[in-house]
Amino acid sequence: MKATPLSNCERRFLLRAIEERKRLDGRQCYDYRNVRISFGADYGCCIVELGKTRVLAQVSCELVPPKPNRPTEGILFFNLELSPMAAPGFEPGRQSELLVKLNRLIERCLRNSKCVDTESLCIIAGEKVWQIRLDLHLLNHDGNIIDAASIAGIVALCHFRRPDVSVQGEEVTVYTPEERDPVPLSIHHMPVCVSFAFFQQGTYLLVDPSECEERVMDGLLVIAMNKHREICTIQSSGGIMLVKDQVLRCSKITAVKVAEITELIQKALENDQKVRKEGGKFGFAESIPNQKITAFKIERAAIDTNNVEEQAEEIIAKADPPSEVFAKPILHTPGTAQIGEGIENSWGDLEESEREEAAEEEGEIEAAAFECQKMETEDTSTMSETKKDEPIVLSDSEEEEVIILEPQEVPKKTRTQTNSKQENTSKKAFNKRRKKKRAAY
Amino acid sequence: MATGRGAAAEACVGQVVLPGDVLLLPAHPDEDGERLRLGAGVAPRGRLLCGPGLRRCVAGLLVTKCGLLRHRPAGDGAAAGGAYWVDSQQKRYVPVKGDHVIGIVTAKAGDLFKLDVGGSEQASLSYLAFEGATKRNRPNVQVGDLIYGQFLVANKDMEPEMVCIDSSGRSSGMGIIGQDGFLFKVSLGLIRKLLAPKCEIIQELSQLYPFELVLGMNGRIWVKAKTVQQTLIIVNILEACEYMTAEQRKQALAKLSGN
Numbered sequence: 001m002k003a004t005p006l007s008n009c010e011r012r013f014l015l016r017a018i019e020e021r022k023r024l025d026g027r028q029c030y031d032y033r034n035v036r037i038s039f040g041a042d043y044g045c046c047i048v049e050l051g052k053t054r055v056l057a058q059v060s061c062e063l064v065p066p067k068p069n070r071p072t073e074g075i076l077f078f079n080l081e082l083s084p085m086a087a088p089g090f091e092p093g094r095q096s097e098l099l100v101k102l103n104r105l106i107e108r109c110l111r112n113s114k115c116v117d118t119e120s121l122c123i124i125a126g127e128k129v130w131q132i133r134l135d136l137h138l139l140n141h142d143g144n145i146i147d148a149a150s151i152a153g154i155v156a157l158c159h160f161r162r163p164d165v166s167v168q169g170e171e172v173t174v175y176t177p178e179e180r181d182p183v184p185l186s187i188h189h190m191p192v193c194v195s196f197a198f199f200q201q202g203t204y205l206l207v208d209p210s211e212c213e214e215r216v217m218d219g220l221l222v223i224a225m226n227k228h229r230e231i232c233t234i235q236s237s238g239g240i241m242l243v244k245d246q247v248l249r250c251s252k253i254t255a256v257k258v259a260e261i262t263e264l265i266q267k268a269l270e271n272d273q274k275v276r277k278e279g280g281k282f283g284f285a286e287s288i289p290n291q292k293i294t295a296f297k298i299e300r301a302a303i304d305t306n307n308v309e310e311q312a313e314e315i316i317a318k319a320d321p322p323s324e325v326f327a328k329p330i331l332h333t334p335g336t337a338q339i340g341e342g343i344e345n346s347w348g349d350l351e352e353s354e355r356e357e358a359a360e361e362e363g364e365i366e367a368a369a370f371e372c373q374k375m376e377t378e379d380t381s382t383m384s385e386t387k388k389d390e391p392i393v394l395s396d397s398e399e400e401e402v403i404i405l406e407p408q409e410v411p412k413k414t415r416t417q418t419n420s421k422q423e424n425t426s427k428k429a430f431n432k433r434r435k436k437k438r439a440a441y
Numbered sequence: 442m443a444t445g446r447g448a449a450a451e452a453c454v455g456q457v458v459l460p461g462d463v464l465l466l467p468a469h470p471d472e473d474g475e476r477l478r479l480g481a482g483v484a485p486r487g488r489l490l491c492g493p494g495l496r497r498c499v500a501g502l503l504v505t506k507c508g509l510l511r512h513r514p515a516g517d518g519a520a521a522g523g524a525y526w527v528d529s530q531q532k533r534y535v536p537v538k539g540d541h542v543i544g545i546v547t548a549k550a551g552d553l554f555k556l557d558v559g560g561s562e563q564a565s566l567s568y569l570a571f572e573g574a575t576k577r578n579r580p581n582v583q584v585g586d587l588i589y590g591q592f593l594v595a596n597k598d599m600e601p602e603m604v605c606i607d608s609s610g611r612s613s614g615m616g617i618i619g620q621d622g623f624l625f626k627v628s629l630g631l632i633r634k635l636l637a638p639k640c641e642i643i644q645e646l647s648q649l650y651p652f653e654l655v656l657g658m659n660g661r662i663w664v665k666a667k668t669v670q671q672t673l674i675i676v677n678i679l680e681a682c683e684y685m686t687a688e689q690r691k692q693a694l695a696k697l698s699g700n
Contacts, residue, residue, distance in 0.1 A: 002557075004545070004557060004559070005545050005547050005557055005585070006585070007545045007585050007586070007587050007624055008583065008585035008586060008620070009585075009586075009587055009618070009619075009620060009621070009622055009623065009624055009663070010623060010624050011585075012620065012621070013621070013622065013623040013669070013672070016669055017669045017673065020669050020670075022669055022670060022673060024673065024676070025677075026673070026677070
């Protein structure tokens, strides 16, 4: 089938929207779409969804004789296929330029980066090694195939388990999964590709282009990086001229994105491991229909917030007004001032901290809605309560003496206390730190 | 073929029917062509219209698409005896004569334009099929432009042909669609819902901002609003209308008009 042509009207609109920094689905220029990873029942089978782009990855292994020029290394084989169900323009058996380009990128990203340890795949040097085969199938094309494919590839390789092998002299015993648990592959690092689309001769840049954006782009830059900020592959296509600082900027963005994606992958792998160990149900039949995917980012759902304003106003009216605090800066030395006083150190005495926490919890149980302002007013009212009881100690550090430094060096203490611009400055800052310790939210 | 007897057509209206179901029509003894009725008898009944998804068979109507069965009682006009059809949902368009669609110009071949309408074949459009077009006065159509027209010829044996004028030679809204705006694709069922008279969705959207809208029966919609942001909002709402209930839609629009 022929692909639907792009009309002039669409092209013009997309370029105008990009000039105004607007994308069709409401993302920002550097935002990724939602990444969802789900695993199948077999080891080494996974589906990755990047927005609507879906890639299925399957890893399998086989015992073969090694290549003659590399007798001690296993063999890796990568194959990406563009299924005709992905887009109307894809036909089976047609070797298109896009297919060749994608396959080459996947090979460079996964093979040349040496993320899989091939030496560990050798059983008998020169005679028997493992051949690991990774098959990627594109199920739906909504832009940015290479990112989805690279994530699917590395997740499948990390998820895969090969049969355990023992060698006694010349005898090789391959254990079935029932005899001995299969063994994971030895993966050094996880390279992930990030794509950048350029428009108007490099003036505008978009991360993770969708299909219509890919159709109007001038050029594409793909950077494959792992979480240790090592660039595994970098490729620029489309023939646009890129300036050095543009490429540097892209690599910085890549580092941030790769860190997030790697975290997501780790979480997904852990979740799946946990489910399998606990004997729960796993596989596509579980994850896909019920939307219970092991590493799931919940879409934003529209909530009816019409009543929240009234509720919030009610609660604020009922709550006690915060106690007045006069911000009087205490000048220690020229250049060093202190506004407000810290509250007592809660690490010192356990009894007092428990009492404070109990008072805070009471305040929270009363409240219904979860608005920050309300929380802080509640907290300050309890804080002011405790303030009356115990004597306030200036320092919240564990050191006994507070040394005020000369004006050249600004001590850390004053910086944290002059941070917030609201009324109860130091209390709020300390509140925020205390809140982080509580995992209640 | 069909196993067993079918159900009466009137009984199945509003229910799901599957391909292969046979719907029986009430038998009319006076349709017997042999006997003539003398005198001022019953006025000859109008023809029953067999709509999309149905086909005539020996016993009555044979269902060819799955969906809900609909019925319009007898009235004036083409379906004087009433009409039955199946409301089915699909995304792939098949050209039908008389449908108004949005096509994208893919090639100019002398006197003919080739348009992509989303079907299996490209439709052809003559340059004279525009209002006020003569051999000297040609319409200004480029490759990649959008055209709103209707099908003159559309069957499975021939290449579909489109025109941008109606039978009296007037354009009545058809022709080249303007340069700005955005084109996107939705399912055919949503288009039929939007084209229904007094469509709630369109009325609610028009309360938001003024915009221009062209709906093609091949699933393509062209929208133009004053700014890019407004156009994007309308595009996203129309695409989401497919899966939103009326309640959710009202909430989303209320949130937007509140901003």
